[in-house]
Structure formats: structure tokens, C-alpha cells
Amino acid sequence: MSAATEAAQAPPEMRWRVDPFVLLAAPGLLYLAILFALPLALLLLQSFRDADGHFSIAGYIEFFSDPINLAVTWRTFRVAALSTLLCLVLAYPTAFALARARGFVQSFILVAMILPLSVGVIVKAFSWSIVLRSDGIVNSALVFLGIVDQPIRLLFTETALIVGSANVFLPFMVLPIYAVVRQIDPSLSAAAATLGAGPFFRFFRVIVPLTLPGVIAGVAFVFSLAISMYVIPSLIVGERHATLSMLIARSYLFFRDAQLGSTISAILLLIAIAVVLGSSLLLRRFEGTRV
Secondary structure, three states: OOHHHHHHHOOHHHHOOOOHHHHHHHHHHHHHHHHHHHHHHHHHHHOOEOOOOOEOOHHHHHHHOOHHHHHHHHHHHHHHHHHHHHHHHHHHHHHHHHHHOOHHHHHHHHHHHHHHHHOOHHHHHHHHHHHOOOOOHHHHHHHHOOOOOOOOOOOOOHHHHHHHHHHHHHHHHHHHHHHHHOOOOOHHHHHHHHOOOOHHHHHHHHHHHHHHHHHHHHHHHHHHHHHOOOHHHHHHOOOOOOOHHHHHHHHHHOOOOHHHHHHHHHHHHHHHHHHHHHHHHHHHHHHHHHO
């Protein structure tokens, strides 16, 4: 007898029984629906309304037909991708060091990763603007070491934005990878070595596949945060290298153009949804290949 047949023949009180764990999640889901999903739905609806209140996609056509908007969109993608890549390069060995460390060393690294999360983003971004300015620590060190004859422009550059955003989002990459690495048996690498596998083979064919779930989760976290950041680019690069989030703020605060702001917001929302769905599909596909 199939599961569908058993469900159809079950008593009504058993057929409509609700899992109690769903009831536990109901308050949180209701909170998110009212204060998160509903405003986003209204925002998406606003992006399809013209000045007269009629349904229209003119806002999207106008946005994508402007070369400046396309350049800003590409810059936003590029900065988010490079920031994510830099976080991954720095976080991967850090996660292994954190998982393999013991005692005081592990506590120190863990606190160093978590403590910056308690500091506001404005404080961290503004501190980078102080460090990278012409009379900041970096330029002073370069001049003192004789690498450059005079201070160079570091602030208000795309490189500064990538470095500053990677500094802010690094813990969101380290912690998911660390959660996966700590579950990997250290003897797996030694077992592969006894079978004749070299260090590169052990790393790329044994270790990396086992850490992919943490890597995918960390990349999704960091990329979603980096592509929608506003405070960091506003303080580090200003209007010189505008991003989509800065265009949203400019549309609402200065131009008073709600349709343009909601259109760009909807584009960012679709990007975030695509990142989440893409990471979920990658995880399912990866888990399916391991079964």
C-alpha cells in the first residue's frame, strides 16, 4: 500500500494533524512574514508602477538602457565577487587553524573572529578610511620604508573598498567553513597518505570536497552581504565608485524617485534570491553525488 493510499484512509483527525514543531516556528514565521516578506512584496509591486499608478515595466527598461546604471551594476558584482574571493582565501586556512588549535590558541582565534561582530559596521568602515588616507598608517609605512617617495591614493579606490569589505565580512566566511572542518576526521588525510596519495591529491581530492558545504554557505553569506552593502562604500569610496545600494539611497533621499529606488531594490532582491537558491541547489547536488 502506497503512502498516498494510507494517508487517504487515515482518520480525519490523523490526516490533518499538524507537526508540533511547526507550531513552535509559527511565531517566528509570522514575524518574518509581516515585517520582512510583506514590505518586500510592496516594494516589488511599487517597482511595476509608473507615476500615474499604472502597471508598467518602464522603470526596468529605463534602468537597463542607461550605460551608467549598467556600469554601476557591473561594478557592484565585481566588488562583491572580489570581496568574497578575498574572504575565501583568508578564511580557508583560518578555519583549519581554528579547528585544529587547542586550548588558549583556539579560544584566542575564536574571539578574534567573533569580537569584531560586536563592533558596528560604521566604526569599522570609518577606521579603514583613517588607515588608508594620505597621512594614514599604510602611507606612512610605505614612505618610511622607501617604497614610495610620497603618499599614494589608497582611499576612494575600488581596492580599498574590496579590502575594507573583506575585513568586515571575514567572520561570516570563517565560521561556516570552521563548522564543517571541525567534523572532518584528521586521520582521513593520513589514511590517504598510506595509500600513496601525495599532498596535493589529498588536499584537492579528500579535504576540499569535504569542506565544500561550508565553502558554499560562506560564499553565499558573504556575497549576499557584499552586494547589498551601503555604509562601507559610502565611507570608503564615496560617490567616486557608486554601487547599487548607493543608487537606491540616492533615488529615495535626493531624487525622491520611489519607482527608480524600488526598481533597483527589486533587482538586488532578485540577486539575493538567486544566490540563496543557487547555493541550495549546489548543496543538494553535492550531497547527492556523495550518497
